[in-house]
Amino acid sequence: MTYPALTRAKSTAAAIFLVATLGLTACGPSTSNFPGQPTGTGGPNNPTGERQRESIFGEEGLKLFGGSSDDAAGSGIGVNSFLWRASLDTISFMPLASADPFGGVIITDWYRDPNAENERFKITVYILDRRLRADGVKVAVFRQARDERGDWADARVAPATALQIENAILVRARQLRINTIEASERR
Template structure:
Protein backbone atom coordinates (compact mmCIF):
# COMPACT_ATOMS: atom_id res chain seq x y z
CA UNK A 1 0.00 0.00 0.00
CA UNK A 2 1.36 3.39 -0.84
CA UNK A 3 1.37 6.14 1.72
CA UNK A 4 -1.02 8.13 -0.48
CA UNK A 5 -3.52 5.25 -0.46
CA UNK A 6 -3.10 4.82 3.30
CA UNK A 7 -3.77 8.52 3.88
CA UNK A 8 -6.79 8.35 1.57
CA UNK A 9 -8.16 5.53 3.72
CA UNK A 10 -7.46 7.58 6.87
CA UNK A 11 -9.29 10.51 5.25
CA UNK A 12 -12.28 8.33 4.38
CA UNK A 13 -12.43 6.99 7.92
CA UNK A 14 -12.20 10.55 9.24
CA UNK A 15 -14.98 11.69 6.90
CA UNK A 16 -17.20 8.80 7.90
CA UNK A 17 -16.65 9.58 11.57
CA UNK A 18 -17.41 13.23 10.93
CA UNK A 19 -20.67 12.44 9.14
CA UNK A 20 -21.75 10.06 11.88
CA UNK A 21 -22.07 11.98 15.11
CA UNK A 22 -22.65 8.79 17.04
CA UNK A 23 -19.38 7.27 15.79
CA UNK A 24 -18.61 3.76 16.99
CA UNK A 25 -19.87 4.47 20.49
CA UNK A 26 -23.53 4.65 19.55
CA UNK A 27 -26.02 7.19 20.79
CA UNK A 28 -27.39 10.38 19.35
CA UNK A 29 -25.52 13.58 18.58
CA UNK A 30 -26.84 15.19 21.75
CA UNK A 31 -25.16 12.41 23.77
CA UNK A 32 -21.72 13.73 22.85
CA UNK A 33 -20.41 14.85 26.24
CA UNK A 34 -16.80 13.89 26.77
CA UNK A 35 -14.61 15.22 29.54
CA UNK A 36 -11.07 14.37 30.52
CA UNK A 37 -11.00 11.00 32.21
CA UNK A 38 -10.03 10.49 35.82
CA UNK A 39 -6.66 9.18 34.62
CA UNK A 40 -5.91 12.51 32.94
CA UNK A 41 -6.44 11.36 29.33
CA UNK A 42 -8.39 13.85 27.24
CA UNK A 43 -11.71 12.23 26.35
CA UNK A 44 -12.10 14.14 23.08
CA UNK A 45 -8.68 13.04 21.87
CA UNK A 46 -9.36 9.48 22.97
CA UNK A 47 -12.65 9.19 21.12
CA UNK A 48 -11.22 10.93 18.04
CA UNK A 49 -8.27 8.51 17.94
CA UNK A 50 -10.57 5.49 18.23
CA UNK A 51 -12.91 6.82 15.51
CA UNK A 52 -10.11 7.82 13.15
CA UNK A 53 -8.34 4.46 13.38
CA UNK A 54 -11.47 2.31 13.65
CA UNK A 55 -11.01 0.82 10.16
CA UNK A 56 -7.87 -0.98 11.40
CA UNK A 57 -7.99 -4.01 13.71
CA UNK A 58 -7.04 -3.12 17.28
CA UNK A 59 -4.53 -5.03 19.40
CA UNK A 60 -4.49 -2.92 22.55
CA UNK A 61 -7.00 -0.27 23.57
CA UNK A 62 -6.35 1.20 26.99
CA UNK A 63 -8.32 4.40 27.72
CA UNK A 64 -6.81 4.76 31.21
CA UNK A 65 -3.28 4.83 29.83
CA UNK A 66 -4.32 6.68 26.68
CA UNK A 67 -2.79 4.00 24.43
CA UNK A 68 -4.31 2.67 21.24
CA UNK A 69 -2.31 0.17 19.20
CA UNK A 70 -3.57 -1.32 15.97
CA UNK A 71 -2.71 -4.67 14.49
CA UNK A 72 -1.05 -4.85 11.09
CA UNK A 73 -3.33 -3.51 8.36
CA UNK A 74 -2.88 -4.29 4.67
CA UNK A 75 -5.23 -2.73 2.16
CA UNK A 76 -6.78 -5.46 -0.03
CA UNK A 77 -5.46 -3.76 -3.19
CA UNK A 78 -1.86 -3.79 -1.88
CA UNK A 79 -1.40 -7.07 0.03
CA UNK A 80 2.42 -6.88 0.06
CA UNK A 81 2.49 -3.74 2.20
CA UNK A 82 1.15 -3.28 5.70
CA UNK A 83 1.10 -0.67 8.45
CA UNK A 84 0.70 -0.60 12.20
CA UNK A 85 -0.30 2.56 14.09
CA UNK A 86 0.16 3.46 17.75
CA UNK A 87 -1.55 6.52 19.22
CA UNK A 88 -0.75 7.83 22.69
CA UNK A 89 -2.65 10.55 24.52
CA UNK A 90 -0.22 12.08 26.96
CA UNK A 91 -2.41 14.43 28.97
CA UNK A 92 -5.78 15.90 29.75
CA UNK A 93 -5.66 18.97 27.54
CA UNK A 94 -6.90 19.18 23.96
CA UNK A 95 -3.58 20.24 22.45
CA UNK A 96 -1.28 18.91 19.75
CA UNK A 97 1.50 18.16 22.20
CA UNK A 98 -0.70 15.74 24.14
CA UNK A 99 -1.00 13.39 21.15
CA UNK A 100 1.76 11.21 19.72
CA UNK A 101 1.25 8.92 16.72
CA UNK A 102 3.80 6.37 15.53
CA UNK A 103 3.49 4.36 12.32
CA UNK A 104 5.49 1.33 11.21
CA UNK A 105 5.41 0.31 7.56
CA UNK A 106 6.50 -3.07 6.24
CA UNK A 107 6.83 -4.50 2.75
CA UNK A 108 7.00 -8.20 1.88
CA UNK A 109 10.24 -8.96 0.05
CA UNK A 110 10.89 -11.62 -2.61
CA UNK A 111 11.40 -14.25 0.13
CA UNK A 112 7.96 -13.42 1.61
CA UNK A 113 9.57 -11.86 4.68
CA UNK A 114 8.14 -8.62 6.07
CA UNK A 115 10.81 -5.90 6.12
CA UNK A 116 10.50 -2.46 7.73
CA UNK A 117 10.51 0.38 5.21
CA UNK A 118 10.64 4.13 5.80
CA UNK A 119 7.47 6.21 5.80
CA UNK A 120 6.85 9.12 3.53
CA UNK A 121 7.64 12.33 5.40
CA UNK A 122 4.68 13.75 7.28
CA UNK A 123 2.62 10.55 7.49
CA UNK A 124 2.44 10.51 11.28
CA UNK A 125 1.74 14.24 11.37
CA UNK A 126 -1.19 13.86 8.96
CA UNK A 127 -2.74 11.16 11.14
CA UNK A 128 -2.23 13.33 14.23
CA UNK A 129 -3.91 16.23 12.41
CA UNK A 130 -6.90 14.05 11.49
CA UNK A 131 -7.29 12.97 15.12
CA UNK A 132 -6.89 16.53 16.43
CA UNK A 133 -9.43 17.90 13.94
CA UNK A 134 -11.96 15.24 14.95
CA UNK A 135 -11.33 15.94 18.66
CA UNK A 136 -11.97 19.64 18.10
CA UNK A 137 -15.23 18.82 16.29
CA UNK A 138 -16.32 16.64 19.21
CA UNK A 139 -15.50 19.46 21.62
CA UNK A 140 -17.44 22.02 19.56
CA UNK A 141 -20.41 19.63 19.30
CA UNK A 142 -20.43 19.19 23.08
CA UNK A 143 -20.47 22.95 23.66
CA UNK A 144 -23.40 23.40 21.29
CA UNK A 145 -25.57 20.94 23.24
Protein backbone atom coordinates in the same frame (compact mmCIF):
# COMPACT_ATOMS: atom_id res chain seq x y z
CA MET B 1 17.69 -25.39 71.59
CA THR B 2 18.33 -24.82 75.28
CA TYR B 3 16.19 -22.72 77.57
CA PRO B 4 18.68 -19.75 77.77
CA ALA B 5 19.07 -19.79 73.96
CA LEU B 6 15.30 -19.81 73.53
CA THR B 7 14.96 -16.90 75.94
CA ARG B 8 17.61 -14.94 74.03
CA ALA B 9 15.88 -15.68 70.69
CA LYS B 10 12.55 -14.47 72.09
CA SER B 11 14.20 -11.34 73.50
CA THR B 12 15.92 -10.64 70.18
CA ALA B 13 12.68 -11.14 68.25
CA ALA B 14 10.82 -8.83 70.66
CA ALA B 15 13.53 -6.17 70.28
CA ILE B 16 13.38 -6.37 66.48
CA PHE B 17 9.60 -6.15 66.57
CA LEU B 18 9.76 -3.11 68.87
CA VAL B 19 12.31 -1.33 66.66
CA ALA B 20 10.26 -2.08 63.52
CA THR B 21 7.07 -0.82 65.18
CA LEU B 22 8.75 2.39 66.29
CA GLY B 23 10.26 2.85 62.84
CA LEU B 24 6.90 2.45 61.13
CA THR B 25 5.22 4.74 63.64
CA ALA B 26 7.76 7.40 62.75
CA CYS B 27 6.53 7.23 59.14
CA GLY B 28 3.09 8.55 60.14
CA PRO B 29 1.90 12.13 59.75
CA SER B 30 3.99 14.62 61.64
CA THR B 31 2.49 16.87 64.27
CA SER B 32 5.83 18.40 65.10
CA ASN B 33 6.66 22.02 64.55
CA PHE B 34 8.17 23.04 61.21
CA PRO B 35 10.13 26.33 61.01
CA GLY B 36 7.74 29.18 60.33
CA GLN B 37 4.61 27.18 61.22
CA PRO B 38 2.54 27.31 64.38
CA THR B 39 3.07 24.38 66.77
CA GLY B 40 1.43 21.14 65.75
CA THR B 41 0.13 22.23 62.33
CA GLY B 42 2.85 21.12 59.98
CA GLY B 43 5.93 19.09 59.49
CA PRO B 44 8.67 18.53 56.97
CA ASN B 45 6.32 16.57 54.69
CA ASN B 46 3.40 18.97 55.13
CA PRO B 47 4.75 22.49 55.76
CA THR B 48 1.38 24.19 55.25
CA GLY B 49 -0.38 21.95 57.76
CA GLU B 50 -3.24 21.24 55.34
CA ARG B 51 -4.92 17.86 55.51
CA GLN B 52 -4.78 16.18 52.13
CA ARG B 53 -6.63 13.09 51.07
CA GLU B 54 -4.08 10.58 49.89
CA SER B 55 -4.86 8.16 47.10
CA ILE B 56 -2.90 5.64 45.12
CA PHE B 57 -4.79 6.92 42.06
CA GLY B 58 -3.36 10.45 42.17
CA GLU B 59 -4.73 13.84 43.09
CA GLU B 60 -8.14 13.38 41.49
CA GLY B 61 -8.68 9.76 42.52
CA LEU B 62 -10.19 7.11 40.29
CA LYS B 63 -13.17 8.19 38.22
CA LEU B 64 -14.88 5.46 36.28
CA PHE B 65 -18.17 7.03 35.26
CA GLY B 66 -17.39 10.70 34.76
CA GLY B 67 -16.17 13.48 36.95
CA SER B 68 -17.26 16.84 38.21
CA SER B 69 -18.75 19.46 35.93
CA ASP B 70 -15.51 21.46 35.97
CA ASP B 71 -13.44 18.49 34.75
CA ALA B 72 -11.35 19.82 31.87
CA ALA B 73 -10.99 16.43 30.24
CA GLY B 74 -14.72 15.75 30.25
CA SER B 75 -14.60 12.13 31.45
CA GLY B 76 -13.31 9.67 33.98
CA ILE B 77 -10.56 8.26 31.77
CA GLY B 78 -6.95 9.16 32.39
CA VAL B 79 -6.54 11.26 29.25
CA ASN B 80 -8.51 13.83 27.29
CA SER B 81 -11.76 12.16 26.25
CA PHE B 82 -12.03 14.12 23.00
CA LEU B 83 -8.54 13.05 21.90
CA TRP B 84 -9.30 9.49 22.98
CA ARG B 85 -12.55 9.23 21.01
CA ALA B 86 -11.07 11.08 18.02
CA SER B 87 -8.12 8.67 17.94
CA LEU B 88 -10.42 5.67 17.97
CA ASP B 89 -12.61 7.23 15.25
CA THR B 90 -9.63 8.11 13.06
CA ILE B 91 -8.05 4.66 13.11
CA SER B 92 -11.33 2.72 13.27
CA PHE B 93 -10.60 1.00 9.94
CA MET B 94 -7.65 -0.81 11.55
CA PRO B 95 -8.00 -3.77 13.95
CA LEU B 96 -7.21 -2.88 17.57
CA ALA B 97 -4.59 -4.90 19.44
CA SER B 98 -4.71 -2.89 22.68
CA ALA B 99 -6.39 0.21 24.09
CA ASP B 100 -5.55 1.67 27.51
CA PRO B 101 -7.75 4.69 28.36
CA PHE B 102 -5.93 5.33 31.66
CA GLY B 103 -2.44 5.30 30.15
CA GLY B 104 -3.55 6.86 26.87
CA VAL B 105 -2.09 4.27 24.50
CA ILE B 106 -3.86 2.74 21.50
CA ILE B 107 -2.08 0.03 19.54
CA THR B 108 -3.45 -1.42 16.32
CA ASP B 109 -2.73 -4.76 14.80
CA TRP B 110 -1.23 -5.01 11.33
CA TYR B 111 -3.54 -3.70 8.60
CA ARG B 112 -3.30 -4.52 4.90
CA ASP B 113 -5.05 -2.35 2.37
CA PRO B 114 -6.87 -4.58 -0.15
CA ASN B 115 -5.43 -2.43 -2.96
CA ALA B 116 -1.83 -2.84 -1.74
CA GLU B 117 -1.33 -6.50 -0.81
CA ASN B 118 2.47 -6.22 -0.51
CA GLU B 119 2.55 -3.77 2.39
CA ARG B 120 0.98 -3.51 5.82
CA PHE B 121 0.80 -0.86 8.54
CA LYS B 122 0.60 -0.73 12.30
CA ILE B 123 -0.11 2.42 14.34
CA THR B 124 0.48 3.36 17.97
CA VAL B 125 -1.28 6.47 19.29
CA TYR B 126 -0.07 8.12 22.48
CA ILE B 127 -2.37 10.62 24.18
CA LEU B 128 -0.08 12.74 26.31
CA ASP B 129 -2.34 15.22 28.10
CA ARG B 130 -5.68 15.61 29.83
CA ARG B 131 -6.21 18.85 27.94
CA LEU B 132 -7.17 19.23 24.29
CA ARG B 133 -3.92 20.57 22.89
CA ALA B 134 -2.08 20.20 19.60
CA ASP B 135 0.87 18.55 21.35
CA GLY B 136 -1.42 16.23 23.33
CA VAL B 137 -1.26 13.42 20.78
CA LYS B 138 1.68 11.56 19.23
CA VAL B 139 1.44 8.92 16.52
CA ALA B 140 3.99 6.29 15.54
CA VAL B 141 3.47 4.49 12.22
CA PHE B 142 5.18 1.22 11.34
CA ARG B 143 5.29 -0.23 7.85
CA GLN B 144 6.35 -3.58 6.49
CA ALA B 145 6.69 -4.66 2.86
CA ARG B 146 7.11 -8.10 1.34
CA ASP B 147 10.59 -8.90 0.13
CA GLU B 148 11.41 -11.07 -2.89
CA ARG B 149 11.02 -14.27 -0.80
CA GLY B 150 7.55 -13.18 0.37
CA ASP B 151 8.58 -12.45 3.97
CA TRP B 152 7.57 -9.26 5.78
CA ALA B 153 10.45 -6.82 6.27
CA ASP B 154 10.44 -3.43 7.98
CA ALA B 155 10.18 -0.55 5.53
CA ARG B 156 10.56 3.19 5.71
CA VAL B 157 7.50 5.33 6.46
CA ALA B 158 7.14 8.79 4.96
CA PRO B 159 7.73 11.31 7.80
CA ALA B 160 4.53 13.19 6.95
CA THR B 161 2.34 10.12 7.52
CA ALA B 162 2.34 10.30 11.32
CA LEU B 163 1.81 14.06 11.21
CA GLN B 164 -1.19 13.66 8.89
CA ILE B 165 -2.78 11.14 11.25
CA GLU B 166 -2.12 13.42 14.25
CA ASN B 167 -3.78 16.32 12.40
CA ALA B 168 -6.80 14.16 11.49
CA ILE B 169 -7.15 13.17 15.17
CA LEU B 170 -6.95 16.82 16.28
CA VAL B 171 -9.56 17.93 13.73
CA ARG B 172 -11.92 15.16 14.86
CA ALA B 173 -11.30 16.01 18.55
CA ARG B 174 -12.20 19.65 17.92
CA GLN B 175 -15.39 18.56 16.13
CA LEU B 176 -16.35 16.35 19.08
CA ARG B 177 -15.69 19.18 21.54
CA ILE B 178 -17.74 21.67 19.53
CA ASN B 179 -20.60 19.16 19.28
CA THR B 180 -20.49 18.63 23.05
CA ILE B 181 -20.52 22.37 23.77
CA GLU B 182 -23.41 22.96 21.36
CA ALA B 183 -25.39 20.08 22.85
CA SER B 184 -24.93 21.41 26.39
CA GLU B 185 -26.00 24.92 25.32
CA ARG B 186 -29.24 23.54 23.84
CA ARG B 187 -30.28 22.06 27.18
